[in-house]
Amino acid sequence: MTTAETAHSVRDALAGIEIRSQAFIDGEYVPALSGETFDCVTPITGETIARIAACGPADVDRAVRGARAAFEAGSWSRRSPKERKRALGRLASLIEEHGEELALLETVDMGKPIRDARRVDIPLAAECIAYYAEAIDKVYDELAPTDPSAVVMVVREPLGVVGAVVPWNFPLLMAAWKVGPALATGNSVILKPAEQSPLTALRLAELAAEAGIPAGVLQVVPGFGETAGQALGRHPGVDMIAFTGSTEVGKLFLRYAGESNMKRVALECGGKSPHIVTADCDLEAAATAVAWGIFYNQGEVCNAGSRLLVHRSVKEELLERVRKVAEGIRPGNPLDPKTRMGAIVDEAQLERVLGYIEAGKEEGAELLLGGSRALEETGGFYVEPTVLDRVRNDMRVAREEIFGPVLATIEFGDLDEAVAIANDSVYGLAAAIWTNDVNVAHVAARRLRAGVVWVNTFDRGDISAPFGGFKQSGFGRDKSIHALEKFTDLKSIWIQLRQ
Numbered sequence: 001m002t003t004a005e006t007a008h009s010v011r012d013a014l015a016g017i018e019i020r021s022q023a024f025i026d027g028e029y030v031p032a033l034s035g036e037t038f039d040c041v042t043p044i045t046g047e048t049i050a051r052i053a054a055c056g057p058a059d060v061d062r063a064v065r066g067a068r069a070a071f072e073a074g075s076w077s078r079r080s081p082k083e084r085k086r087a088l089g090r091l092a093s094l095i096e097e098h099g100e101e102l103a104l105l106e107t108v109d110m111g112k113p114i115r116d117a118r119r120v121d122i123p124l125a126a127e128c129i130a131y132y133a134e135a136i137d138k139v140y141d142e143l144a145p146t147d148p149s150a151v152v153m154v155v156r157e158p159l160g161v162v163g164a165v166v167p168w169n170f171p172l173l174m175a176a177w178k179v180g181p182a183l184a185t186g187n188s189v190i191l192k193p194a195e196q197s198p199l200t201a202l203r204l205a206e207l208a209a210e211a212g213i214p215a216g217v218l219q220v221v222p223g224f225g226e227t228a229g230q231a232l233g234r235h236p237g238v239d240m241i242a243f244t245g246s247t248e249v250g251k252l253f254l255r256y257a258g259e260s261n262m263k264r265v266a267l268e269c270g271g272k273s274p275h276i277v278t279a280d281c282d283l284e285a286a287a288t289a290v291a292w293g294i295f296y297n298q299g300e301v302c303n304a305g306s307r308l309l310v311h312r313s314v315k316e317e318l319l320e321r322v323r324k325v326a327e328g329i330r331p332g333n334p335l336d337p338k339t340r341m342g343a344i345v346d347e348a349q350l351e352r353v354l355g356y357i358e359a360g361k362e363e364g365a366e367l368l369l370g371g372s373r374a375l376e377e378t379g380g381f382y383v384e385p386t387v388l389d390r391v392r393n394d395m396r397v398a399r400e401e402i403f404g405p406v407l408a409t410i411e412f413g414d415l416d417e418a419v420a421i422a423n424d425s426v427y428g429l430a431a432a433i434w435t436n437d438v439n440v441a442h443v444a445a446r447r448l449r450a451g452v453v454w455v456n457t458f459d460r461g462d463i464s465a466p467f468g469g470f471k472q473s474g475f476g477r478d479k480s481i482h483a484l485e486k487f488t489d490l491k492s493i494w495i496q497l498r499q
């Protein structure tokens with residue numbers, strides 16, 4: 001793949017697609033009030049493909065005022081659940097209908113293989129919106145079992161204005177996880193996409209309008225975290241922040257909330273998930289899962305199985321099998337439907353990943369596979385699938401989230417030791433164990449401190465299963481019916497009866 005060929009394919013892919021580059025506020029695309037823009041760079045070639053409105057506090061304020069006005073007007077918040085269901089159902093269908101365009105925008109924007117954007121990101125985003133559409137006229141409020149002199153209704157009410165701040169690894173899907181349940185419950189939403197990946201969020205706003213979601217109810221403010229993100233986090237007119245991103249920034253949102261209006265905060269943050277392989281399991285299946293568990297989406301996955309914990313007696317054999325799988329996963333042009341591993345989101349992230357590989361080697365880890373930048377001639381940002389052996393759990397590569405295709409291998413002697421190492425992390429997003437022993441499976445599943453535990457599989461999910469973390473991986477859950485809870489407040493209405 002030469003530079004000219006890749007550049008050509010990015011241009012070809014975008015031919016006929018209109019890139020939305022302005023904020024979407026009160027039903028229309030508008031420039032930032034300052035007139036400022038920032039470059040949208042494709043990591044496929046490093047070229048600038050659009051100039052995006054750089055929203056700041058004034059734009060966020062405008063979006064909040066519009067969102068509040070829409071909420072108070074009741075054009076969405078007081079519509080019947082059945083009506084909200086219809087509009088959200090149409091939005092899900094529009095996402096499907098425009099699936100190819102959205103998949104191309106996602107791939108060009110952040111570098112994931114088009115194959116995954118088509119098969120995973122876009123269909124799951126549509127499915128998520130459809131799920132909350134379908135759910136919302138099937139959930140009931142409650143009556144409290146008080147004495148019969150009163151009727152005490154326990155009702156759920158929307159919070160008001162919700163700020164959704166999302167990362168760049170699954171841009172549309174993470175937006176859907178927030179926007180779906182927040183809109184279904186009647187809130188107005190202001191979506192702040194990551195600066196690296198604003199394109200699908202900006203297109204989503206227009207599709208939502210087409211689906212009949214009223215002006216002001218879904219606003220999109222692209223911009224930088226420190227300006228647009230912080231302004232949302234500190235705005236007194238925002239009632240809740242639903243955040244997905246790093247633990248570091250998640251903590252900032254807690255601070256913003258504490259220093260402003262004590263808005264609710266739900267955080268889906270980072271991970272350093274342990275992938276445990278015992279001696280008694282299907283090693284071939286485990287090896288495939290271990291490799292894809294860290295190399296899928298270039299390793300830019302919050303629940304990536306970035307720490308391989310393997311029993312001493314099977315380590316060599318497992319690593320040999322992982323190596324064979326990994327050799328079949330070469331970084332390539334994300335727009336080629338055969339490519340299984342794409343580009344790292346930007347140059348800064350590329351440098352970060354390479355820096356961690358060096359840090360691992362310096363601390364005594366052994367490089368088994370990969371370790372270098374790839375396809376540099378394209379101008380894009382690619383890294384080889386990388387496996388480090390002889391890692392200790394106190395090394396940086398075992399403690400810090402790399403967010404790239406780098407596997408850190410740690411060996412253990414018995415289950416107690418495996419669980420102790422697994423839990424020795426500030427994170428607790430996901431964990432997995434491979435075993436043929438049902439007893440070991442159950443005991444480990446309960447002892448692992450993580451929001452999701454997989455047994456004999458990895459990275460499985462379903463819209464019906466909650467997703468989120470323990471410890472510093474955050475709190476609050478995305479997906480499933482439980483996600484509705486965080487976008488509502490409980491109200492008790494006490495009606496005293498005359499007997």
Ligand code: NAP
Pocket residue numbers: 165166167168169170174192193194195196223224225226227228229230233244245246247249250252267268269270271301302303401403429468469473474
């Ligand atoms: P990030 O740097 O934390 O950014 C996430 C979002 O926060 C972006 O929209 C970002 O805007 C914004 N932001 C950054 N600095 C901010 C600040 N000072 N104030 C307010 N907002 C700010 O994370 P990322 O690098 O985009 O994504 C990778 C992280 O997301 C990883 O840690 C990964 O584990 C996590 N993640 C978690 C889950 C989960 O469900 N638990 C899922 C996916 C990803 P800018 O883009 O402009 O900086």
Ligand code: MG
Pocket residue numbers: 040041042043108109110195196197198
């Ligand atoms: Mg981009």
